[in-house]
Amino acid sequence: xxxxxxxxxxxxxxMLDGLYRAHPDQLAYAGDDPHCLVRAxxxxxxxxxxxxxxGSGHLPVFLGYVGPGMLSGCAIGDVFQSPSADxxxxxxxRIHGGRGVLYIYGNYxxxxxxxxxxxxxxxxxxxxxxxxxxxxxVASAVTERSDTRRGVAGMIFAFKVAGARADQGGSLxxxxxxxxKALARTRTMGVALSSCTLPAAGTPTFEIGDGEMEIGxxxxxxxxxxxGPLESADQIAVELLDAVLAExxxxxxxxxxVMVNGLGATPPxxxxxxxxxxxxxxxDRGVAVHQAFVGEYATSLEMAGASLxxxxxxxxxxxxxxxxxxxxFFVQVGR
Amino acid sequence: xxxxxxxxxxxxxxMLDGLYRAHPDQLAYAGDDPHCLVRAxxxxxxxxxxxxxxGSGHLPVFLGYVGPGMLSGCAIGDVFQSPSADxxxxxxxRIHGGRGVLYIYGNYxxxxxxxxxxxxxxxxxxxxxxxxxxxxxVASAVTERSDTRRGVAGMIFAFKVAGARADQGGSLxxxxxxxxKALARTRTMGVALSSCTLPAAGTPTFEIGDGEMEIGxxxxxxxxxxxGPLESADQIAVELLDAVLAExxxxxxxxxxVMVNGLGATPPxxxxxxxxxxxxxxxDRGVAVHQAFVGEYATSLEMAGASLxxxxxxxxxxxxxxxxxxxxFFVQVGR
Numbered sequence: 092x093x094x095x096x097x098x099x100x101x102x103x104x105x106m107l108d109g110l111y112r113a114h115p116d117q118l119a120y121a122g123d124d125p126h127c128l129v130r131a132x133x134x135x136x137x138x139x140x141x142x143x144x145x146g147s148g149h150l151p152v153f154l155g156y157v158g159p160g161m162l163s164g165c166a167i168g169d170v171f172q173s174p175s176a177d178x179x180x181x182x183x184x185r186i187h188g189g190r191g192v193l194y195i196y197g198n199y200x201x202x203x204x205x206x207x208x209x210x211x212x213x214x215x216x217x218x219x220x221x222x223x224x225x226x227x228x229v230a231s232a233v234t235e236r237s238d239t240r241r242g243v244a245g246m247i248f249a250f251k252v253a254g255a256r257a258d259q260g261g262s263l264x265x266x267x268x269x270x271x272k273a274l275a276r277t278r279t280m281g282v283a284l285s286s287c288t289l290p291a292a293g294t295p296t297f298e299i300g301d302g303e304m305e306i307g308x309x310x311x312x313x314x315x316x317x318x319g320p321l322e323s324a325d326q327i328a329v330e331l332l333d334a335v336l337a338e339x340x341x342x343x344x345x346x347x348x349v350m351v352n353g354l355g356a357t358p359p360x361x362x363x364x365x366x367x368x369x370x371x372x373x374x375d376r377g378v379a380v381h382q383a384f385v386g387e388y389a390t391s392l393e394m395a396g397a398s399l400x401x402x403x404x405x406x407x408x409x410x411x412x413x414x415x416x417x418x419x420f421f422v423q424v425g426r
Numbered sequence: 427x428x429x430x431x432x433x434x435x436x437x438x439x440x441m442l443d444g445l446y447r448a449h450p451d452q453l454a455y456a457g458d459d460p461h462c463l464v465r466a467x468x469x470x471x472x473x474x475x476x477x478x479x480x481g482s483g484h485l486p487v488f489l490g491y492v493g494p495g496m497l498s499g500c501a502i503g504d505v506f507q508s509p510s511a512d513x514x515x516x517x518x519x520r521i522h523g524g525r526g527v528l529y530i531y532g533n534y535x536x537x538x539x540x541x542x543x544x545x546x547x548x549x550x551x552x553x554x555x556x557x558x559x560x561x562x563x564v565a566s567a568v569t570e571r572s573d574t575r576r577g578v579a580g581m582i583f584a585f586k587v588a589g590a591r592a593d594q595g596g597s598l599x600x601x602x603x604x605x606x607k608a609l610a611r612t613r614t615m616g617v618a619l620s621s622c623t624l625p626a627a628g629t630p631t632f633e634i635g636d637g638e639m640e641i642g643x644x645x646x647x648x649x650x651x652x653x654g655p656l657e658s659a660d661q662i663a664v665e666l667l668d669a670v671l672a673e674x675x676x677x678x679x680x681x682x683x684v685m686v687n688g689l690g691a692t693p694p695x696x697x698x699x700x701x702x703x704x705x706x707x708x709x710d711r712g713v714a715v716h717q718a719f720v721g722e723y724a725t726s727l728e729m730a731g732a733s734l735x736x737x738x739x740x741x742x743x744x745x746x747x748x749x750x751x752x753x754x755f756f757v758q759v760g761r
Contacts, residue, residue, distance in 0.1 A: 093619040093636070093730060095659045095696040102695070105659075109698030112705040113718035150694040284428040301428070324430045324440075356691035358727050359485040360437070361430040363444030370447040383448035386755075387722075392693050395428060395728070420721075422757040 094393075099290035103147045103169050110154070114419045117158055121185035126178050128154045129164035133186045139257040139266045140164070140186035143196045143250065144179055144206065146171040148287070149310060151420035152389040153196075156247065160416025160423065161254035163192075170289055170392075171311050173201030179209035183218060191219040191263035195249050195270050197242025198224045221263060223270040225249055227279040227400065229334050230307025230316045237338075241309055244352045244389040245277040248402045248412070251423070255414035273408060278335040281398030282327055283308035283315070285356065287391045306330060310354070310391040324361065328368035331399040339403050343377030348412055350384040350400040355393045359386060365397055381409060388421075429728075434625035438482045438504050445489070449754045452493055456520035461513050463489045464499035468521045474592040474601045475499070475521035478531045478585065479514055479541065481506040483622070484645060486755035487724040488531075491582065495751025495758065496589035498527075505624055505727075506646050508536030514544035518553060526554040526598035530584050530605055532577025533559045556598060558605040560584055562614040562735065564669050565642025565651045572673075576644050579687045579724040580612040583737045583747070586758070590749035608743060613670040616733030617662055618643035618650070620691065622726045641665065645689070645726040659696065663703035666734040674738050678712030683747055685719040685735040690728045694721060700732055716744060723756075 097105060107125040111118055121127040134140065143153045144166035154165045163186035166174035183192050192213065194206050203224070210220045226237060227245030253270035261269065283305045286295035296312040299305060304322065307315030322330075341347065351366045353359065362385050370380060381404055389398070402408065415425040432440060442460040446453055456462040469475065478488045479501035489500045498521035501509035518527050527548065529541050538559070545555045561572060562580030588605035596604065618640045621630035631647040634640060639657065642650030657665075676682065686701045688694065701720050708715060716739055724733070739747065750760040 093639075093656055095617075095619070095662060095692060095700060095732060097658045097660050097699065102699070105699045105702050106695045107698075109700070109702030109705070109720070112715075113698065113701050113720050148693075148695065150698075282430075284430070304428075321428055323432045325432050327430060355693055356728050356730075357430060358483075358690055358725060359722075360441045360483065360727070363441045363448065363485075364432065364437070365430060365444070366448050367440050367444030370444070380447075385444070385448050387694075390693060392695070393691050393730070395691075397430060417759055422759065424752055424757065 094290060096290055102290040103167065106147065107167065117419055122181035124178060124181060126167045126174055127181040128157055128167060129182060129185050130157055133163055134188040135163065136188045137190065138188050139190045139261060139263050140188055140192045141254055141257055142182050142186060142192055142194050144174050145196060145202055146173060148392050149390055152246065155420030156250045156418050158416065158418030160258050160414060161250050161418050161421065173205050176205040176208035176212065179206055180212045183209060183213045183220065187218050191221065193253060193263065193266050193270065194220060194222045195225060195246065195253060197246055198226045198240060219263060221267045223249065223267060223274065225274060227274065227277050228309065229278050229338065230280050231309060231313065234338060241313065243279045243281065243310055244350055244398050244400045245274065245279045247388050248277050248348060248400065249273045251416060252408060252411040254416060255411035258414065269411060273402060276339060276403040277400060278338055279398050279400040280307055280331045280334045281354065281396060282306050282331065283354065283394055283396035284321065285395040286312060287355065287394040310389065324364045325368045328365045329372060332369050332372055335399055335401045339401065341378055341403055346379045346381045346404045347373065348382050348402040348404060349380050350388060352389055352398045352400065353387040354396040354398065355390040356395040357397055362386065362397055369399060382412065429625060431625055437625040438502065441482065442502065452754055457516035459513060459516060461502045461509055462516040463492055463502060464517060464520050465492055468498055469523040470498065471523045472525065473523050474525045474596060474598050475523055475527045476589055476592055477517050477521060477527055477529050479509050480531055480537055481508060483727050484725055490755030491585045491753050493751065493753030495593050495749060496585050496753050496756065508540050511540040511543035511547065514541055515547045518544060518548045518555065522553050528588060528598065528601050528605065529555060529557045530581065530588060531560060532581055533561045533575060554598060556602045558584065558602060558609065560609060562609065562612050563644065564613050564673065565615050566644060566648065569673060576648065578614045578616065578645055579685055579733050579735045580609065580614045582723050583612050583683060583735065584608045586751060587743060587746040589751060590746035593749065604746060608737060611674060611738040612735060613673055614733050614735040615642055615666045615669045616689065616731060617641050617666065618689065618729055618731040619656065620730040621647060622690065622729040645724065659699045660703045663700045664707060667704050667707055670734055670736045674736065676713055676738055681714045681716045681739045682708065683717050683737040683739060684715050685723060687724055687733045687735065688722040689731040689733065690725040691730040692732055697721065697732055704734060717747065
């Protein structure tokens with residue numbers, strides 16, 4: 092895969108420079124470090140602040156969701172690498188509006204270690220911090236070991252729901268509870284058709300045959316649940332849907348938010364072909380889709396493939412999903 | 427390139443089915459033909475209506491821009507194929523709100539022939555129709571033959587500006603003039619790093635070497651102005667910027683809208699690296715960016731590459747650009 096780059100060493104710094112230049116009214120950074128990204132109007136006094144963080148290479152995850160109604164800030168690492176605890180602390184200081192900070196991020200070792208360290212340091216500065224880990228990827232561990240699962244596109248629903256609760260004036264308890272509730276009812280599974288290539292490596296992260304796909308592959312190329320011949324869009328849609336619904340007790344009359352997310356190189360047309368089968372299957376089962384999100388929400392550089400995320404709604408979650416939000420990559424018009 | 431497909435013969439029909447299912451509150455179709463896409467609330471009485479059309483494979487172009495503040499409707503053809511005159515007429519009938527219809531579309535032979543035929547048929551039904559052709563791709567012909575140029579991503583600025591003028595209650599003359607003014611001040615040039623693959627063909631449309639790029643290639647793989655070794659992001663940015671500014675008389679103190687558009691497989695991170703160099707170069711020349719659009723706005727299936735579009739603003743165009751719009755793929759929050 093060919094890339095539009097300068098020196099790969101400066102990939103993240105140049106990307107961030109471009110991002111601040113493109114969105115000067117929406118984004119700023121803390122502590123003289125562009126890796127410490129915050130809302131331009133941070134801190135918002137009197138409201139709970141939300142932070143996330145993780146490696147680069149997943150746009151719009153993570154920093155694309157910073158803005159009113161969603162996240163307050165985000166610490167950015169190098170490609171697929173955790174940011175440092177100091178960077179997380181810098182973000183935390185800058186976004187804290189006096190009512191505490193909630194960390195919501197994917198369950199990856201480096202991120203967990205650094206966020207835990209940042210939490211300790213923040214608490215020494217009398218900033219109350221809570222953590223909600225995102226572990227929505229059903230392919231990354233069996234149900235009995237779901238606490239070890241990785242976090243993928245489902246985190247966007249958690250950002251949206253918790254961000255709404257914070258924007259509505261909820262306490263740290265309320266916002267944490269909202270994130271936990273959203274995630275308890277959210278599951279994701281993906282399929283990869285091609286590898287991504289780290290800019291500094293220059294060669295594909297893994298090999299996959301011309302006629303092959305890998306179901307359940309992670310967004311850094313982590314091993315999936317099975318590799319096999321590339322199937323039809325309808326077969327893939329049904330396999331992913333069955334897997335994400337298996338733990339959610341979805342029955343006739345239920346209402347869902349559904350995300351069909353492109354991993355990078357897969358055109359929107361193909362995502363809509365996948366969505367079609369998902370929607371038809373749900374319709375056949377008497378299940379309604381409250382809102383569909385079809386597009387690139389959490390990518391893995393130029394990987395071809397897609398993931399399906401489902402959140403089972405109730406009235407409370409629906410209200411928080413519908414709450415307006417405005418970030419560089421995600422706008423929810425109030426409904 | 428591998429695809430998530432069922433039978434390629436049904437690629438467009440299934441994509442459209444998915445699209446209507448994902449956006450039921452925003453989109454509908456006319457004449458029992460899903461290829462005749464219109465705003466869900468069409469016709470809007472008392473306002474000028476805007477239509478476009480063209481082949482599939484370019485999402486969000488064309489149909490992604492149908493909605494309040496932008497287009498009223500869009501006729502969709504097969505992949506890279508023009509829709510029929512009858513389909514354009516069907517859209518025209520359904521969107522006409524009593525004050526005429528403006529067609530804005532890219533300058534491609536099949537589309538021109540069919541839209542001209544649709545115009546004649548509409549006028550026999552007493553619907554007044556005007557046409558504005560988009561010819562923003564500077565690479566597709568020299569300045570002296572600019573009337574033969576192809577239309578590419580610059581059409582989105584024309585949709586936005588003319589759509590605002592229509593939404594503000596402008597007459598057909600006003601809306602046509604707004605589109606013409608926007609396009610007179612808009613230029614685009616692109617670079618391709620890899621080919622796209624038509625679903626029905628299954629093999630790449632053209633060959634390009636591992637270390638090569640083609641400057642000025644069209645969004646269907648039309649020949650560009652030169653092929654050469656893949657250059658750095660900064661070199662590409664400056665070459666594209668110089669080419670689009672050459673005909674726009676941009677000087678210190680001017681204000682632009684800038685779009686860095688991904689053609690399909692190129693990750694957003696790389697688009698921001700390109701944008702960075704564009705913005706820095708403009709800044710050095712004393713030129714301001716009023717709003718930056720960085721992302722996938724007009725694609726060519728899974729082609730890797732990008733295009734740069736610049737629109738030179740004045741107060742009137744700025745006001746129309748800032749006017750709110752809401753479509754499935756494009757939301758402008760009022761500024």
